[in-house]
Amino acid sequence: MKRLLSGNEAVARGAWTAGAVVGSGYPGTPSTEIMEIFARYPGVYAEWAPNEKVALDVAIGAAYAGRRAFATMKHVGLNVAADSLFYAAMTGIEAGLVIVSADDPSMHSSQNEQDNRQYAKFVRIPCIDPADSQEAHDFAIAAFDLSERFDTPVLLRLTTRVCHTSTPVEVSEQRFVSSDPIKYPRNVAKYVMVPANARRRHGVIEHRIQEISQYAETSPLNRMEIRSSQLGIITGGIAYQYAREVFPEASILKLGLVYPLPAALIRNFASMVERLIVLEELDPFIEHQVRLLGVELYRGKQTLDTPKGIFPIVGELNAQIVRKAAIEAGLIEGEMLQTSPSFPMELPQRPPVLCPGCPHRGAFFVLSKLKVPVNGDIGCYTLGLTEPLNAIHTCGCMGASIGVAHGAAVAGDQERHVAVIGDSTFFHTGIPALINVVYNRSNVITIIMDNRVTGMTGHQDNPGTGKTLQGRDTTEIDIENVVRALGFTYVKTLNGYDVEGIEKTLKEWMKISDPAVLITREECALLPEARAKYVPLEVVEEKCNGCTMCFRVGCPAISKSEKLDPRYQRPLAVIDPSLCTGCEICAQVCPRDAILFRNQVLDKQEIDQ
């Protein structure tokens, strides 16, 4: 029976079927579910590593020890892991090693849209690019085989649309069991990359990539679909689907192995069709290589030499975009689909916001009040940037907040900088940045917003939660102790909802010139244990005068009621009981005690009964 699996689920299943026994990753959209699913299979070890480089080193270590292993991450994670990627490409492995990189064209949940096929070319390793879940499953298995056959890591490159699209998959119930554990290799020339050895290995990997391109000529990962000879399309990954949809009659060279390319196959295909085009998402990765082969591509009505022939270089494709570009290039006849009637009204935006009861809200409320420059980081707490808090001024990549704040401080910026970072991000790359602050003595104040989980990617455990990915109890790393051990003297842990305490502490620290770390600790309001404690608060209408203080905390549960304050004619506040968790941040900021605290609400309920 076919099952509906997302690309991520299919990769996890494929890795299990291929006999992978070790998986290490760092959660990142759109890759996260791969490791979560893999962790549930029998006979495997799966973990969350503190960052992608660690994850890849772990997988490399397992592959050196003769066990099939893989590491998962989102595209930008491969930047963090790049150092390890390059040495692993040099050394090769004993058992299959696969690196899964999930790219995010159109940046649905990312800071850039880098095309990680480029990494494969950069490091001289094969890159496999599936087009749906069945291929994600089959290609994952093929990737391990390819890795062992050519003694190389393999990059399994996914994109958001493959990761998070579910399509039917035929799976096998049998698992490939790798051969008996090997004796750990003592092969210094291969595995110790001192210059003398590394120089020899460089020659080896250049030769290897030549061999793999020979293999690519006949690999079942690549296939020709011959239909009409008028138009030929070279494509790979999700773009294949758009090719089939928009050009049902065209002949297609579907590349599963998108690096290295099969030169003879491409030339052969080109000779069979009148017009040849390349259809791919993002970079002209295949297109450039095909041009370098001297194969002529159809460029439509274009006269200028643009980086990409026909299709857009920015953003995700879809069948519509492909169709439009194809019509413009004169590849297909047709008018654009009748566009919809013009839109008569302006719609209010609905940006993501911190959830009602989010424990990050307390510190952001204080920061926006203090009006200090805040260097932000990647996670739920990035949402501190939104109205009405407006409390974040920069955000680059995981772990950047502290370093960027330090940079401003040592550059002599007059204002005191506050860096914010989450618990998971602290473990990811925050620690070295904090070491730098204390070592090079800047006055950065760092707030570690510890919500006891990795929030934005959907609640994964991390070194601070006391649980592993596979649910085992483990050492819970105490952030405050770590920070003290780094040498900070001003360190304090407060409850995330303690608005007054946070304000008082930050104001005190603004007066001294030492670096300091405030840990705001409170579990994410969406965790099941937190949900169980919800007590919705109430506004006492007689006391509220619509002063708007509580609106400024930016909680989605608070809105303006229809009722007006008789004196100023301002709308009163009202709390939606189906959304409010009872975090009491609004109650703390109300100057008129018009919002009942939890125990007041509970007392009132008792009296009512």
Place this chain on the structure above:
Amino acid sequence: MENHRFVLVGVGGQGTLLASHLLAEIGLSLGLDVKKAEIHGMSQRGGSVVSNVVWGKPVFSPVVGEGEADTLIAFEKLETLRYLPLLKPSGAIFVNDHEIEPITVSAGKQIYPNNADIEATLHKFTTKVFWIPANQIAEDLGSARVANTVMIGVVLKGLGVELDYGVRTLEKTIQSRYLELNLRALKAGYDWLAISNHKG
């Protein structure tokens, strides 16, 4: 068959993903090729969310582009408008008559359109508009959380798919603790369309 393309829209946290999952599984149980595409991450925190389900034989692109959707299913009123351009001329709209104020509105920066304007706009795109009091129906059954399943019930009836396909899919998909309630919600939605004098 021609592809049938669904677009499901709502607000992060409303359970749009679960509803898409049900619809995709139902398509599979009908013996069709199915693709379901969704976006995770930041927008799940109370932002505007959209997912696509395509039924057909076979399906290639998982992404529904402008003017391509046969059916738009909206779990929140305002979001119906936001994704209207995806609808085919004369496609069908199933809208949950439920309002969730975005932060831009509660902060007083923008205005939530009134019902008359919303209706008028929808009718410019198509005459097939079903207004469903799904939250109300769900609350009457015991929990607003199953409003999505009510909507799926209505859609199945609207498409002329037998209720039984939905029932079997729920039995396969929903945790046993919540199954009973969801089955009642599915049926309530199905019956609602069967007996109501809806506009359409």
